[in-house]
Amino acid sequence: MTSLVWFRDDLRVHDHPALYAASLHPEPLQAIYFVTPEQWKKQDLAPVRADLIARQLNQLGEALAALGIPFSVLTVADYQQIPARLASYCQQHEVSQLFVNRDIGIYELARDLSVQQQCDATGIRVQWFDARCVFAPGSVLTGSKEMFKVFTPFSKAWLKKLAAEGYQVWPKPSARGGILSWSSVSIDYPRVDSSDWPVGEAAVLQQLQDFCAEKLRQYDEQRDFPACPGTSRISPYLTLGIISVRQCLAAIEAALGQLPFERGAPGFVWLNELIWREFYQHLLVAFPHVSKHKAFKPETDHIRWLWDDARFTAWCEGKTGYPIVDAAMRCLNQTGWMHNRLRMIVASFLTKDLHIDWRLGERYFMQHLIDGELAANNGGWQWAASTGADAAPYFRIFNPTTQGQRFDEQGQFIKQWLPELELVPAKYIHTPHDWLKVFDPQDSYPAPIVDHSESRTIALALFQR
Ligand code: FAD
The missing domain is CATH 1.25.40.80 (Serine Threonine Protein Phosphatase 5, Tetratricopeptide repeat)
Structure with a gap:
């Protein structure tokens, strides 16, 4: 009989309670991972994140091979297909015990419940761990x-x-049997190069x-x-x-x-x-309702956000005319990464200056972030939109100009991502339009898409209503 470890968002051999517990059993040990392209699309997994996953799966395969543990990377369309595919794998490899670290998220919990039921029906013992x-x-x-x-x-x-x-911290399991060889796997999902991030x-x-x-x-x-x-x-x-x-x-x-x-x-x-x-x-x-596109504070689900494609596109493309917002968005689009301070600024800008539903921003982040993760992303967006678990009242509204002046005083970050502002002196970098009119009449940088103080008044009215 065989023990099987099912890897998910825990692609490591150190401090892996399920792997460690499985390794204490004398029977042969195998490991498995499911690539689920349709599920990933449904959950907006960013191509740059898929590339990081693929690269780490190969690292994990090598680490497991060095421990003498065979690792199978299988592809199924989505989570619904996992229970049946897992059952046939278990039958083929005579698996009697499954070891898994628990997941969160409604789709993941539903998947795990089905797997548990399938295993109960076929006599496979499942052990769950918190990692x-x-x-x-x-x-x-x-x-x-x-x-x-x-x-x-x-x-x-x-x-x-x-x-x-x-x-x-759980130790890495001891090697069992001889070292195995590992043949590199690739995954069937749109991919954007993530090689700036070591794995x-x-x-x-x-x-x-x-x-x-x-x-x-x-x-x-x-x-x-x-x-x-x-x-x-x-x-x-x-x-x-x-x-x-x-x-x-x-x-x-x-x-x-x-x-x-x-x-x-x-x-x-x-x-x-x-x-x-x-x-x-x-x-x-x-509070699982937050992962069903609902606000943490139910009363804020009555806010009438604006549907404005042009505004949303300008935000996505980094063309709002607010340099710190635009530099942050272009950095995200080009690298899959954004600094935390900038995440707060652009999220506040989308919701409180452009009055666009936080759910659109949340989704755009998931589609582009290399670290896109439901709990932190949803939490961050709802915090910024004042719909979430936050002690501060809704009238905390970031001023994008003063945020830029405080946290990128000389405009170093802005100039890195907005080449059209390269020549603007530091003194004008957060409000470059008057300078550009005089010194660069050809300028291609957009005028501010909204007036911040007017937008602030509207945001307060939206919440008060
Ligand atoms: P450090 O500052 O070094 O912090 C260490 C670790 O602490 C981070 O790696 C992260 O795991 C955790 N952490 C830090 N700040 C937060 C926070 N505010 N909320 C939750 N965890 C935090 N983080 C994600 O991992 N995935 C996301 O999809 C994500 N989306 C966000 C969306 C918005 C609108 C906002 C405001 C924040 C979001 N964050 C998200 C949180 C935070 O921006 C990132 O975790 C952080 O920028 C990662 O950089 P770091 O590893 O250098 O963090």
């Missing part, structure tokens, strides 16, 4: 055993739990450790400036599970000698970002 978060969704609750609806008390309860219980657990772990050793202490001062590489850039890897959040905690401890439990302690602000990640995952499980 996505430090603490499994549903395990950090208020005094009345409910999920928190705002972040700060969640963060405090999470830290208290960490101080009381600690965390565990393989060793390279990614090194990036994490370098960040913790060199930048963690300055993170709170540097994290908001897109021209300065002050953040870790590990989100694509956490999203695919090439590294785990527990490995991040271990890297913080290794760099600082301890975990920062108190606000103000070195490294605390970065740890708090990891807790934001956990918060949104817990929220998605506790």
Whole structure:
């Protein structure tokens, strides 16, 4: 009889509880992954992310081969086809036990329920493990055993739990049998080159450790400036599970000698970002309506957003006439990446300046981001649109000009992505139109698509209504 490990968003061999538990059993061990192109299209998986997945699948195949574990990458159209395909695989390979790390998201939960039922019917034992978060969704609750609806008390309860219980990093399983060979696989999905992002657990772990050793202490001062590489850039890897959040905690401890439990302690602000990640995952499980295109705050579903193709296209293409917004969007379109400060600025601009439904922006992000992930993306968009789990009131509206002046003062980032503003002096870079009229009459940079103060008034009225 054979044990089977089913890989999903956990493409690693270190700190993989399902793989580790399976490796403790004496019977032969195999691993499997399903490529699901139609499902991916339905869920707007970005081609650049598909390329990262393909590259990491080959790294994982090699790592498993070195451990003596055969790895099959199978293609089916969508999740609905997985139970039957898995059942025939199990029958063919005499699988008696299946080991899986739990997923979140409504499609994924429905898929896993069908697999469980199929396995129950065919006598295969399924063992589920929690690997996505430090603490499994549903395990950090208020005094009345409910999920928190705002972040700060969640963060405090999470830290208290960490101080009381600690965390565990599962070891890589020992090699079994001889080293196998691995033949590279490719996947059938539109792909955009992701080679600026290294793959393989060793390279990614090194990036994490370098960040913790060199930048963690300055993170709170540097994290908001897109021209300065002050953040870790590990989100694509956490999203695919090439590294785990527990490995991040271990890297913080290794760099600082301890975990920062108190606000103000070195490294605390970065740890708090990891807790934001956990918060949104817990929220998605506790309030599944948010993954059904519904607002977290139901009353905000009555807002009458504007349907305006021209405005939306200008935002997507980075042609709004607001330099920081346009530079951010062009960076996303060309690289699949956007800095967190810029994500907040462009999301606020789409919803509060252009009055366009946050769901369109959420979808556009998923279609383009290399780290596109339902919980964080939905959480970020609903936060920006003031429809989500946020203690701040709806009248927090970013001014795109002053945001640019604060976080890209000299226009370094803007000039990197808007070549038409290359000659504009720093003093005018956030409001370049008057300068361009005088010094560059041929200029091709668009006039501001809206007046911010008028838009702000309209946004407030939309919410008040
Ligand atoms: P660092 O600043 O180094 O932070 C470390 C890690 O903490 C990140 O890798 C990420 O896993 C987590 N993290 C940091 N900030 C947040 C946050 N606000 N919410 C949740 N987790 C956070 N993140 C995604 O991983 N996928 C998305 O699809 C996504 N969409 C977003 C959409 C919007 C509108 C907004 C405002 C934010 C979104 N974020 C998303 C969160 C955040 O922008 C990215 O996680 C961050 O920019 C990744 O860069 P980093 O790895 O250098 O982060």
